[in-house]
Structures are given as C-alpha cells and as structure tokens.
Amino acid sequence: MNTDLIIQNISQHIHLDKTETDFFISLLQTKKLKRKEFLLKQGDLCKTENFIIKGCLRTYTIDDNGFEHIVMFGIEDWWVGDLYSFLTQSPSTYFIDALEDSEILQITKVNLDKLFERVPKFERFFRLILQNAFIAQQQRINQNLSYSAEQRYLDFIAKHPNLEQRLSQKQVSAYLGITPVFLSILRRKLSQK
Amino acid sequence: MNTDLIIQNISQHIHLDKTETDFFISLLQTKKLKRKEFLLKQGDLCKTENFIIKGCLRTYTIDDNGFEHIVMFGIEDWWVGDLYSFLTQSPSTYFIDALEDSEILQITKVNLDKLFERVPKFERFFRLILQNAFIAQQQRINQNLSYSAEQRYLDFIAKHPNLEQRLSQKQVSAYLGITPVFLSILRRKLSQK
DNA sequence: GATAAAAATTAAAGTAGTTTAACAAATTAT
DNA sequence: ATAATTTGTTAAACTACTTTAATTTTTATC
Numbered sequence: 221m222n223t224d225l226i227i228q229n230i231s232q233h234i235h236l237d238k239t240e241t242d243f244f245i246s247l248l249q250t251k252k253l254k255r256k257e258f259l260l261k262q263g264d265l266c267k268t269e270n271f272i273i274k275g276c277l278r279t280y281t282i283d284d285n286g287f288e289h290i291v292m293f294g295i296e297d298w299w300v301g302d303l304y305s306f307l308t309q310s311p312s313t314y315f316i317d318a319l320e321d322s323e324i325l326q327i328t329k330v331n332l333d334k335l336f337e338r339v340p341k342f343e344r345f346f347r348l349i350l351q352n353a354f355i356a357q358q359q360r361i362n363q364n365l366s367y368s369a370e371q372r373y374l375d376f377i378a379k380h381p382n383l384e385q386r387l388s389q390k391q392v393s394a395y396l397g398i399t400p401v402f403l404s405i406l407r408r409k410l411s412q413k
Numbered sequence: 414m415n416t417d418l419i420i421q422n423i424s425q426h427i428h429l430d431k432t433e434t435d436f437f438i439s440l441l442q443t444k445k446l447k448r449k450e451f452l453l454k455q456g457d458l459c460k461t462e463n464f465i466i467k468g469c470l471r472t473y474t475i476d477d478n479g480f481e482h483i484v485m486f487g488i489e490d491w492w493v494g495d496l497y498s499f500l501t502q503s504p505s506t507y508f509i510d511a512l513e514d515s516e517i518l519q520i521t522k523v524n525l526d527k528l529f530e531r532v533p534k535f536e537r538f539f540r541l542i543l544q545n546a547f548i549a550q551q552q553r554i555n556q557n558l559s560y561s562a563e564q565r566y567l568d569f570i571a572k573h574p575n576l577e578q579r580l581s582q583k584q585v586s587a588y589l590g591i592t593p594v595f596l597s598i599l600r601r602k603l604s605q606k
Numbered sequence: 607g608a609t610a611a612a613a614a615t616t617a618a619a620g621t622a623g624t625t626t627a628a629c630a631a632a633t634t635a636t
Numbered sequence: 637a638t639a640a641t642t643t644g645t646t647a648a649a650c651t652a653c654t655t656t657a658a659t660t661t662t663t664a665t666c
Contacts, residue, residue: 289559307544313555340537343540344529347536347537347539350547351500358496365483365557365587366476366480366482389613397558405616407614408616562623581643581644594624594645595623597646
C-alpha cells in the first residue's frame with residue numbers, strides 16, 4: 221500500500237509517532253477505480269472517507285432534466301466522499317466517479333471513530349482539513365453570487381492551472397454552472413482578446 | 414454574562430465537567446451590537462470567533478458595482494466570523510454587521526489556542542461544528558448550480574421559516590443571488606398561484 | 607485503422623433574470 | 637406628527653446565458 225502521500229499530508233498538520241502511524245495505516249484499505257467507474261451513486265450509503273493518491277474524481281448531482289452539476293473535483297492529496305451520508309449513514313444525494321484511472325485509500329466510519337478514540341490528535345487533523353475546505357467553499361459561494369460566468373472561468377483556471385488540462389470543457393462547465401456551449405463561446409471571446 | 418445558550422450548544426456535542434466549563438467561560442467576552450453596527454469590515458483583521466446569543470447578523474461582500482452579496486446569515490446559537498482572516502490574521506474580504514440589535518460572545522485566537530491545548534475535547538467540538546457548516550455550504554453550492562431563482566427562494570423559506578420574517582426582501586435577494594426587483598416579481602407570481 | 611461515440615464549435619432563436627425609472631409603502635429620524 | 641430615507645412594486649427595455657440543431661473535431665472501441 222502506498223501510504224507516503226497521506227502520511228506526508230497528515231504530518232503537515234499534526235505529529236505522529238511510529239505506533240500512531242502504524243495504527244492509522246492499519247485502518248486503511250486501498251481501492252483502484254477505472255475511468256468512469258463509480259465510487260458512490262445517489263441512494264447509496266457512503267461507507268468510507270477516501271483519500272486520493274492517484275487520479276481524478278468528481279462529486280456531482282443529476283437534476284430533473286438530466287444535467288450534471290459538479291460540486292467538487294478531487295485529485296491527488298485530496299479527500300472525497302459524501303460527508304453527510306457518511307456521518308448519518310443515510311442515502312447519498314451525490315454521485316462520485318473517476319474521470320481518470322484512480323487509486324484511493326479508504327477508511328470506514330467504524331475505523332475513523334476508533335482512530336479518534338485511540339489517537340485524539342486526529343480530531344485536530346480533521347478539524348484543520350475541514351477548516352480549509354469550509355473557507356474554499358465559502359469563497360466559491362461568494363463568487364457564484366457576485367461573479368459573471370467569464371469571471372468565474374478566469375478565476376477557476378487561475379486557481380487550478382494544472383487541473384483544467386486534465387478535464388474536458390464539459391466537466392469545467394458543469395462545475396462553473398454554465399452550459400458547455402456558453403463556455404465554448406466564452407473561450408473564443410477570450411482568445412480573440 | 415449569559416452563557417446558558419453556548420454551554421447548552423456545546424453539551425450537545427461534547428461533555429464538559431465544571432472545571433472545563435468554567436475555564437472555557439473565563440476565555441469569553443460579551444459584546445453588544447446596535448442594529449447596523451459593524452463587527453468586521455473589509456480590510457480589518459478578524460480577531461475573534463463569535464457566538465450569537467441574541468439578534469441577527471450577516472456576512473457579506475460588496476462588489477465593484479456596489480452590490481452586496483450575503484454569504485451567510487447568523488442568528489441565536491450560530492457562530493459568525495471570517496475564519497480565513499481569523500486563522501491567518503490577514504485582512505478580511507468580508508463585512509459583518511448587525512441586522513438587529515445583537516449580543517455575542519467572543520473568543521480570541523490566543524484564547525482559542527489555549528482552549529485547544531488545555532481542553533483538547535474542543536478540537537472535537539469545532540470539528541463537529543465545521544462538519545455541519547461544510548455540509549450546509551455544499552448543499553448551497555449545489556443549489557446555486559442546479560436550481561432556478563424561484564426554486565432557491567422556495568427552498569430558503571422552507572428551510573428557514575422563522576428567519577425570513579426577520580429579514581427585508583433586500584437581504585433575502587442578496588443571499589439568493591438575485592435583484593430585489595426580481596424577488597418582488599417572483600413573490601407576486603407565487604402568490605397568484 | 608476503421609467505425610462509432612463523445613466532445614467541441616458555431617449560429618440563431620429563446621428566456622430567466624437585470625436594469626432603469628417612476629411611484630407607493632413602510633420605516634427611521636427629527 | 638412630519639419629514640427624510642429606505643424598501644418594495646410595477647412596467648418596459650435590455651442582456652447574459654440557454655436551447656436547439658447542424659457540423660467538425662477528438663477520443664474510445666473493436
């Protein structure tokens with residue numbers, strides 16, 4: 221199991237000794253996902269939180285008209301999952317699937333609770349992770365309220381320069397909240413400037 | 414100092430003994446805000462996290478055209494503040510002011526860090542608070558992507574039936590991401606049904 | 607390497623939501 | 637109580653973005 225990335229990620233926030241590290245690793249499971257394979261479907265219970273060590277995934281909904289809306293992308297070094305379904309063990313409203321062949325490390329709710337009990341420092345770790353995610357989401361909400369589609373697109377590529385290359389325009393437009401047609405129009409307009 | 418509400422709030426998530434409770438309370442300060450008074454302005458450092466024991470506040474930005482966009486309301490039993498500015502001690506991008514005469518309990522970063530050190534259980538408490546906030550924000554992002562203005566309005570009043578009565582339509586429209594004129598049109602249309 | 611399937615482009619018509627402006631109603635200040 | 641200010645309403649013109657549909661380009665599959 222390739223745990224280097226997750227251990228390095230954790231050590232940026234809290235210090236673990238050897239025993240704690242080994243205990244944590246013992247709670248993880250590896251899973252590989254082929255492109256287009258689902259990690260979670262609407263109606264499923266989200267049984268694990270998932271740390272991405274390789275690849276790219278998306279969390280999205282499908283509305284009544286069949287359109288997809290992406291609430292987040294996840295790449296290496298990020299956590300994905302439906303936190304609400306995970307915590308309450310109720311059916312998820314989200315789909316999660318792989319946009320590239322991917323590899324994740326999984327931890328179940330039972331094991332995460334064990335972890336919090338045995339190594340309470342992890343409460344801190346997940347608090348810090350959540351803080352960052354909360355701040356990023358708040359910024360996105362503000363931009364959805366105050367920016368035009370063009371501004372949101374420019375901000376997206378500025379903030380995630382490497383990510384855009386890994387995504388189709390269709391995925392980007394589903395994240396920005398516009399149609400693929402309009403994103404294409406925007407891009408032409410911008411390239412003519 | 415009226416600490417009943419905050420202690421009750423905390424006890425829903427973690428158990429505190431008398432000493433811990435007293436220590437926590439010793440770190441708090443009370444502040445009263447008159448209607449329209451600012452708790453934070455763009456460019457200020459956010460020096461405290463704030464628990465509302467009475468009243469109603471809003472966190473918002475003002476865009477280049479002078480329009481206000483509300484990222485969250487806060488009422489009794491909620492925390493407000495600019496978490497990013499608070500954590501990094503960098504200038505805030507948000508304004509926070511009182512929509513009603515309000516009363517809050519404040520804790521500084523120094524005292525919060527002291528609290529985490531002396532009573533690590535509070536790491537858990539804030540993790541749980543953040544989890545709920547994260548989930549709520551994710552739902553809002555999804556709705557901003559997939560719902561029409563009418564659907565967002567109906568969802569808002571369904572989800573916060575008591576809150577709408579305390580807000581002007583102008584505030585509601587700034588939260589929904591539409592103009593006050595259009596909200597008025599929507600309301601007429603809905604009342605005619 | 608050919609074929610099928612999906613993604614991107616372009617144009618033209620359509621619509622949800624904005625803008626402006628004038629007025630009415632409600633709230634706040636004196 | 638009155639005046640001043642802010643909020644809400646209505647209508648009409650406007651615009652950012654959508655929809656539909658046809659064509660081209662790219663990617664996936666056998």
